[in-house]
Every structure is written in structure tokens, then in C-alpha cells.
Amino acid sequence: METTMARTRGQDGTSTFVRVFGYTVISLFALFCVVPFFLVLGTSFTAEKSITLHGYNLWPREFSLFAYDIVFQNPRLITGAYVVTICITLVGTAVGLFIVAMTGYALQRPDFRARNTISFLIYFTTLFQGGVVPFYIIMTTWFQLKDNYLSVLLPGLMTPFLIIMMKSFVRSIPHDITESAKMDGAGDFRIFLQLILPMTTPALATIGLFIAIGYWNEWYNAMLFLSPNMDFRPLQLFLYNVVTSADFVRNSSVASNVQPQDMPMESMKMATAVVATGPVILFYPLVQRFFIKGITVGAVKG
């Protein structure tokens, strides 16, 4: 009796060691993952001359809101970037989610004869690609989408991965439901819209969030297709410009009546980063479980 008591729940030395090791490694790695965020946050609240003296810091040595002041003194640019990103995210997510859900359902129907051919057609795009050069030429010369927000909206609508994920979710719904609705004379589209969609709301939330985070963090297509001639560019590209181009900071110094040498160059970059990323971090605790669901259902095998 005594020996079993001692052995339950891993009371032996090795197990205790593993657990202590586990707490240590996990704590350290979790810390390693978040500390950089505080570095950005801390620097954004630090006075510029403290940065030039002491470098970036987790905790502001000299607290200052000047960087945020500058960012919001000229709210036209950042607000424009926000509006553009929010619009693209909302429209793109709604349209993309609908198409992904519809396709995923149809491709999961065992009685749909073309499903394997179409699935392969979609999957093949992950194996062989034309590369960015022809893509760029087609988007700009054939479709004339240079400096058009559609060039950011369209490519982000869906990925093969998300369609496979939807298929995995739909697979858990018994086919009998579709069958019996068909017996009652419902059309395929109506079955999808009125029966399947309401049953897959967790899946829709997951896939919608994947699409949305993709749009929110989108900078690649924006950089390819939206030139500086555009007044308002999506948030991440706006951040990219603030970070990489001195011209951009100079321009905002003119707009905000601050002498260029007094511009809080470094802290302004961080303040812009905080403003551009804030919403994601704030929503994150609420939505992360949906992402986890999506990763575990779709990642391993479609």
C-alpha cells in the first residue's frame, strides 16, 4: 500500500526533476516570448533623449508621451491607414469566409463526383507556383490593379490550407443530415446555407479569424502594389514606412510643426507599432482558443 502511494502521481526523484525542469524551461521561454513586446511598449513611452543616452529599455527611464503626441497630432495618416485596413479586413473576411465555407462543404460531400479533381486542382497550387514576377505582371498589366486596394483584398481571400481546414470541420457533421434534407426536396445551396452553416459556427469563427489576422498583418501585397502615390496605405505598410524611411518622418515633422532634429525618431517608430498592433493584442485573449482549434483540426492531416 505504501509503495503505491509513493509512486502515484510521479513522486519519484526523476519525475520531480522533470517537473522542476519543465517549470523552469517553460517559464523562461514564455518570458523570452513576451519581453520583446514590453521593449517596444517601454520605448514608445520613453523620452527621445533618454533613448539616445541609454538605449531602448523595458521600463522608461524618462517617461514621455511625446511620440504618441506626434503620431496623433497628424491623425489623418494613421486614421486613414486604420480605415483602409479595417475595411479591407471586414470585406475580405466576409467574402473569403463565405467562399471557403461553401467550397469546403461541397468538396466534403461524398456524392459530389468532381470533388477529388477540384481538391487536387486547389492542392496543386501549393506544390507548383509561378512566382511573384508573373503574378506582379498579371496583376498590374492585365488587371490594372496597381494602386488599387483590390490588389490587397483579392489575394488574401483564401488559401488551400483554409479550405482543407473547412473540409475537416465539415467531416464531423454526419452526411445523413444532408441526405434527409435532400429527400425533403431542399437544394444543395439551401442545405448549405440553412442547415450546415448554423452547425459550423465554431469552424466559421476559426476560419474567419485566420483570414482576418492575415488581412490585418498584410504588408506583402500592399508593398508590391500600392505605391507611395497613394494617400492612405494599409496599417502594416504604414508602419513599415515609418520604420524604414527617414523621408516619412521628415514629412510628418513638417506636418506637425516640429523641427526635424526634435522629432522623436526612435520612440515614434515604437508608438506607431503599438498603435498598429494594439487591437490584435487586445483581442488575442478572447480569440486564441479559436486559432488553437483550427490548428489542431486542420494542421495535421486534411
Next chain:
Amino acid sequence: MESVARPLAQSKPKTTLGTKVKLLWSDRTLLLMCLPAIVFFLVMSYLPMPGLYIAFVNFNYSAGMFRSPFVGFDNFEFLIHSGTLWKLTFNTIAYNLAFIVFGNALQILIAILLNELRTKWFKKITQSLMFLPYFISFVLVGLIAYNILSYEYGLLNSLLKSFGMDPIQTYSNAKIWPFIIVITYLWQSTGYGSIVYFAAIMGLDSEILEAAEIDGANALQRIRYIVLPWLKPTFIILLLFSLGGILRGNFGLIYNLVGANNSALFNSTDIIETFVFRSLMNNFNFPLGSAVSLYQSIFGFIIVVSANWFMKKVSPENTLF
């Protein structure tokens, strides 16, 4: 992907064109439901494919893709003779191998350790924190790296100076960049990747673990003889996926870390994607970029198909298609 497997095998009875059309017609609603996605992939993925022909021409913008003079394999020859193709291939594969090896090792370690912990709130919070870097844009990743590595103000050099050491010129020292890139990759993707493994461990019948515990197996033995073998299929399928993409570099990560024009670092950081991107946006050498893309897609395709063929021989239940 098992459903993608044999599209031809199923139409056993000889069907005439007439019955085929009739069958398609009876599925018309489902076909229509797939139509937007089909159009999407045709336009976004298939339409650019013939454009790779540009790799064989001396591109002239006004003449367009198909009326520029044909030059055969000149562009490829240049890429091979200049050593560019070799360097790009080496860097791309080396980075991906490092990502695969260190990434999976760390993800499995984290997942296993998480499973050993008993404090629920601690698990939940640390998991959330580790997952967080996955949600930010690569632009911010680049900025964070700059925060740490910048010569004048970076955290790294502040720390070095406080220990009385000399600061490092990070952004002109090509040798240290492989470390920076791999560490940043691990920072961003370990939380995400460990979720897959953690979920796989959750699928393990807890009674087996408890029985082993009662039989006197300690934590290390349980991990070694039960958990690790259990994770093997997950590992293999993930490995297969990443081997299939071994010629596809992590453009967003490297481009935002290194910057567009920091050519001092290119020797150790330039991958296929960054080269193609520059040939498009900076040098306007479209044929050269396309030649590299074509090479990448063809060899990548060969690698995927052979990896899959190999898996079919070794363990048929773990194939991709």
C-alpha cells in the same frame, strides 16, 4: 489529403461524353458553389504559371511577356556561372533545415514539458504567452529585432556595454545573421508549433500513462517509451510537409529582419524569395527572377513527389497524397 489521392481510379465504368455531361449537370449546384474558389485559384495561381516563360526571354516591357526575344537558357547559365543559384539554394535549404530541426525539437520539448506540469493556470498562461508572437506582422518582428540589435540603442549592446564589453556592429556582420534568423524564427513559431504536438499528446489515452506510472515508470521513462513513440506519426507528417517546402524560404521573416538593401549581409541571408523580390522591385530584372522561380518550383515539385513516394514505401498511412 487522402481524398485527393486517386481522381481517376473512381470512374471505372467507361463513361461516354454524354453521360459525363449529364453527371456534371446533376451536380451543377455543387459545381457552382465551388466556382468562386476555382476562379480564384485559376487567376491567382494558375494564370501566372505560363508567365514563367519570361525566364527564357530578354524581357522588354513594351513588347510584353510573349513578344520579347527568346534567349533560351541564357538566364540560367548566368545564374549558374555567377554562383548565384548555388548560393541561393544553399541558403534557402540551410535555413529551412535549421528551422525544421531546431523548430521541431523545441516544439516537442515544450509540448512534452507542458504535459508534465500540473498547475492548470500556469499552463494556460504560458501557452498563451508563447503563442502570442505568431499573431504579429513580420513588419513588427523586424522592428523588434531592430530594438534589440541596433548598434546605438539596441538592448543587446546596452547589455554588452554594462558588462564592460565592446558593442557589436550587428547590421554589418554577416556571420551572426544565421543565428539571429533562426532564433527569431523559434521565437515566433514555437508556440504555434507546440500546439500541434500538445494536441497530439492530449489524444494519448491517459490510462496508458497512469498504468505505466503505477508500474513504476518515472517521468523520463514515460516520455521515452510512451509519449515520444506516440508523437512519431505527427512528427513524420509535419516533417514531410516541411521537406516538401524546403525550397520555399520564409520571405517575410528574412526580408523584414535584414532589410531590402543591406547587401553586406546578403552572403549569409539571401534566399530564393528575397532574390526574386529584389529582381522584381529593385533591379527590374524580370527574367532573372523568373528563372529562379521556375527552378524553385520544378525542384520543389520533384522533392515533394519523391518525399511522398518514399513515404509510401516506408509507412503508407503517412503520405501527403
